[in-house]
Amino acid sequence: METIAYLGPEGTHSEEAASRWAGDRPMLLRPLRSLVEVVGAVEGGSVDWGLLPAENSGEGSLGLTLDLLAHQADRVQICGEVVLRIRHHLLARPGVSRERVTRIISHSQALAQCREHLARDFPGVELVESTSTAEAARAVAQTGRPWAAVGTRKAARLHGLSVLAEDVADLKENATRFLVIGRRGCRTGPGDKTTVLVAVDGRRPGSLYRLLGEFARRGINLTRIESRPAKTRLGEYIFFIDLEGHPGEPEVDEALAGVRARSSFCKILGSYPADGASQTPRDPVSSDLETIRAEIDVTDSQIVALLAERAELARRAGKFKDGRPVRDPEREAEIKERLRALAVRKGLDADIVTGVYELLLPYFVELQGGPG
Numbered sequence: 472m473e474t475i476a477y478l479g480p481e482g483t484h485s486e487e488a489a490s491r492w493a494g495d496r497p498m499l500l501r502p503l504r505s506l507v508e509v510v511g512a513v514e515g516g517s518v519d520w521g522l523l524p525a526e527n528s529g530e531g532s533l534g535l536t537l538d539l540l541a542h543q544a545d546r547v548q549i550c551g552e553v554v555l556r557i558r559h560h561l562l563a564r565p566g567v568s569r570e571r572v573t574r575i576i577s578h579s580q581a582l583a584q585c586r587e588h589l590a591r592d593f594p595g596v597e598l599v600e601s602t603s604t605a606e607a608a609r610a611v612a613q614t615g616r617p618w619a620a621v622g623t624r625k626a627a628r629l630h631g632l633s634v635l636a637e638d639v640a641d642l643k644e645n646a647t648r649f650l651v652i653g654r655r656g657c658r659t660g661p662g663d664k665t666t667v668l669v670a671v672d673g674r675r676p677g678s679l680y681r682l683l684g685e686f687a688r689r690g691i692n693l694t695r696i697e698s699r700p701a702k703t704r705l706g707e708y709i710f711f712i713d714l715e716g717h718p719g720e721p722e723v724d725e726a727l728a729g730v731r732a733r734s735s736f737c738k739i740l741g742s743y744p745a746d747g748a749s750q751t752p753r754d755p756v757s758s759d760l761e762t763i764r765a766e767i768d769v770t771d772s773q774i775v776a777l778l779a780e781r782a783e784l785a786r787r788a789g790k791f792k793d794g795r796p797v798r799d800p801e802r803e804a805e806i807k808e809r810l811r812a813l814a815v816r817k818g819l820d821a822d823i824v825t826g827v828y829e830l831l832l833p834y835f836v837e838l839q840g841g842p843g
């Protein structure tokens with residue numbers, strides 16, 4: 472039988488998401504102590520699938536899951552998603568009244584999702600993080616102290632706890648999106664989403680804009696874009712992009728080829744059926760002219776920015792020439808030849824491109840200190 476690993480012990484929201492994903496298929500559910508262990512079990516082959524909480528309606532992304540997908544889980548693919556409505560209850564040993572509670576334990580996400588409610592109803596009570604909501608319930612059941620846990624009804628039942636307060640989440644519509652990972656990609660079909668991880672050169676104005684334009688121009692809807700630190704240096708980011716569609720669809724293939732060309736790193740993390748939500752119909756033409764004009768504006772600005780960079784390089788080169796003639800006909804001919812070949816490769820008129828260069832050359836020569 473197939474096995475799916477999840478953040479345990481029994482009685483977590485992850486367990487419920489895992490059994491929702493299994494549906495009618497026979498599936499063994501294996502609780503593990505951490506998400507790192509879940510990824511390790513899938514990569515090592517001791518389980519078929521793994522479940523990772525990815526995003527909450529109020530709290531946003533789970534950084535750990537995104538970081539695992541970006542930096543650690545090299546050999547896994549996203550194969551599915553489950554969106555689960557989350558209900559948080561306050562659990563305590565029978566006989567412990569609300570007034571006596573001195574400590575509330577839970578998973579960091581659960582505490583964050585109930586912060587206002589707990590501050591209002593349990594002011595001054597210490598909040599302590601645990602590895603999961605069910606682990607918190609276990610700790611509360613085992614202590615003789617008047618502690619409480621934020622957790623599920625199932626965890627209460629498993630540990631003989633009572634529900635001290637029902638629905639303590641701050642948001643009524645509290646939902647979490649979980650991702651299912653496996654070693655192989657799954658079969659793709661209509662209604663699929665695809666998650667891509669990309670890095671762009673943050674120093675070039677408009678680079679992310681142009682990358683996203685690859686999707687916009689083809690009417691491909693993006694359902695999510697999330698940035699995380701690239702973990703190289705401060706200020707560098709990677710982006711998780713969810714799009715409607717999957718590789719194998721011509722527009723998606725074309726867009727992804729464009730994205731590859733415009734990014735410094737690009738990896739498809741997986742294609743999988745979207746949970747519940749219907750797809751947005753494609754609208755490839757209505758905003759085309761507007762989109763193209765906006766791209767033209769960005770491109771023109773980039774040309775000017777590149778000319779400024781080129782001018783600065785000319786100035787710096789001038790300082791090295793130090794008495795030698797500024798013009799170097801051999802080097803100029805070599806540059807022109809290279810640009811001619813590049814223009815042809817890019818499908819441009821080579822005479823026009825070298826003509827532009829000839830137009831600019833006297834200006835750059837002047838910046839180098841004039842013809843010598």
Ligand SMILES: O=C(O)C(=O)Cc1ccccc1
Pocket residue numbers: 478482483484485486524557578580581602603604605647
């Ligand atoms: O601790 C759990 O129950 C989990 O599965 C993690 C979690 C915590 C809070 C909301 C969604 C998932």
